[in-house]
Amino acid sequence: MTNQVLLDPSNSSDEDCCPDESLFAIYHSRAAATRNFIGALPIELLLAIFTHLYRSSRRLTQTGEIWRLDDPLSSLFPYAPAAVCSMWCSALSCVPEFWTRVVIRVDSQHTQSRDVRRYFEWSRNLHLDVIITRHHDEFDGDDKREGSKVFKATRELVRHIERCRSIRFNVMYSSSLPSILHDFHQEAAPHLHTLKLKCKVDDGGSPHRKLVHWRFDAPGLRHLYLDARNFFDVCVDRNNWLRRLPNLNSLSVSRYRHLSEKGIDLYKLLRAVEESPSLAYLELKDLHFSRLRPWTTVNDISIDLISMNLEDLSGEAFSEIIGYVDSAPDATRISRCAITTCHHSLISGGVAFHDLSADQDLMIPLAHWRGRTLSLVNCACFHDDFLRDMIDELYLINCTKFSPRLLKTMVLKRRKLARRSIFWRHDQETLDWTFPIVAPITLISVEGGPVLSKKDREWFDKNLGSFHWDEQVLHSPFEDSDDSDHDIRGGE
Structure with missing residues (x-):
């Protein structure tokens, strides 16, 4: 046969x-x-x-x-x-x-060990994409058995790791995640391009054990998503795994909210990131940092990135991170961070703010910003005062505490300033021009904004190269997909 x-x-x-x-x-x-x-x-x-x-x-x-x-x-x-x-x-x-897509559930309908073994056997010797996950409706409540279910799944996975192209964990607790330091020690994954270890809650993790000569060979790894404890186990000090990943394009470090006051060392994290040879995108999410040394005295770190995503960070940590990024990223996304105490101005070409509270001051990180595109999504701190001196392209989503009248004033003011340095007649002609002082506003897009009169709508249509205004709340084009490799802007 x-x-x-x-x-x-x-x-x-x-x-x-x-x-x-x-x-x-x-x-x-x-x-x-x-x-x-x-x-x-x-x-x-x-x-x-x-x-x-x-x-x-x-x-x-x-x-x-x-x-x-x-x-x-x-x-x-x-x-x-x-x-x-x-x-x-x-x-x-x-x-x-x-x-070749092995999906192992570790929720109430968890996959039995015998079935997991069969899935790996049925794929024979082909390359694999392995997902160990929970149903999206089962990330609330309590699951004391999650750790044991993930452990059994990890044990089967490691036996076939040399065939894996991608490995994704999406679980409830950080203590359920495998330890790269121990579970993957002395393993080789020559085809692995994506490794994700994601959890919803930091519950303290597993007990720390140190290995002096740790090794996990994954030379083709391009996308790495780690919880903070796994990152510090294998990516700092002498063990810095990032130095041995020549093709790494995107890195995400998330989830450290320990019950004690002690946080993780920001300086060590950024130093490890700096030593990555090809990193283009950095994501830092829900991290609590300690102040074991004065951050302001550490000024010898220089990080070059194309894109950056910062979420749920304190004001001091946010400010320090912004200061260490020396290049001008094409895009920076900031969600639920304290920005009012920032000591540095953003230099990114495009900036997107998400879910900022009313007590935040947008002008502080944007005081000397010279980028092209600003997006605001669910930001209660956007109001009329901010409209007096900003940007040439403006995207507003679900922001209602401003008046169309002052928005028109901003358009006229920017046009007047631009005319001081260069001769032009129509906004449509200026899209690719460089203005020495300030560029005119050529694009405004509003979704879920305040009521706009017919007269004002006609004025914006006439005076802008591109204009859209919708008073209904629509789906945000900036929302992340559920579990995509592009959620930190890295391609497959």
Whole structure:
């Protein structure tokens, strides 16, 4: 009996896809049995259905075809059709490509260990994308058994880590996450490009143990998402793993809210980031830093980035981080940070503020900003005073405490200042020009804004190159997808 693969990745057309002969054996072995309509489907039709489901579960990227990450667990291929009947499961199990996305649930409907082992076996020797996760409705409450379920899943994963292209953990507690220092010690993952260790709550983590000569070889790693404890275990001091990741493009460090007052060392974190040879995007989320040394005396760190995302940070930490980024990132996103005590001005080309409270002062980090695009989403601190001297492109989402009258005044004032240094007639002609003093405002987009009169709408339409104003609250174009590799702006 041959063992030909149904979907050979080297083939580009459907004509080259040949079914495994064992599938026909599965079908004919049940020929004598009484079957319902589902069980009586011809094997050719089953294969066509499964192949269609497989391809619809994947998407095309710049680097090739990959599994989609936004499919609901309840309809996930191949697990949903495999649960229909034993014949379907048997047919699916004979096609290794179908099982190259290994999804292991660690919630109330957790995947049994025997099933996990079968999934890895059915994928044979193909490369894998492994996801260890909970259903999105099961991240609240209490789950004392999560740690043991994740431990069992990790143990099976490590046995096949050399085949993994991506590994994603999305669990409730930081203590449930594997320890890179110990669970991955002396392992090799030559095909691994994405490693995500994400949790919702920092509950203190597992006890710290030190290894002097730690090693985990993943030379192709491009996207790394770590909880703070794992990051400090393997990415600081002599062990700095980032130095041994020449292709690392994006890094995320998150979740440190220990119950004690002691925080993590900001200087060590930034020093480790600085030593990464090719890092372009940095994300720091929900971190509590200590002040073991005066931050203001440490001025020998210089970090070059293309994009940066900062969330839920204190004012002192936010200010220090902004000060150490010497380059001008193309984009900086700031969410729920204290910005009023910032001692440095943002130098990013594009800045997006999210969920800032009314007591924050936007002008402090923007006092000397010379970027092109400013976006504000759910920011109660945006009001008329801020409109008096800002920007050439303005995006406002769900911000209502300002008047169209002063917005018109800002447009006119910026136009007047621009005319002092350069001759121009129409805003549409200035989109690619450089203005020595200040550029005129050419674009305004408002979603979920205050009521705009017909007269004012006509004025904005006439005086701007691009104008949009919607008084209804719409879906924000800046929202992150549920679990995408682009959630820290890194590509696959």
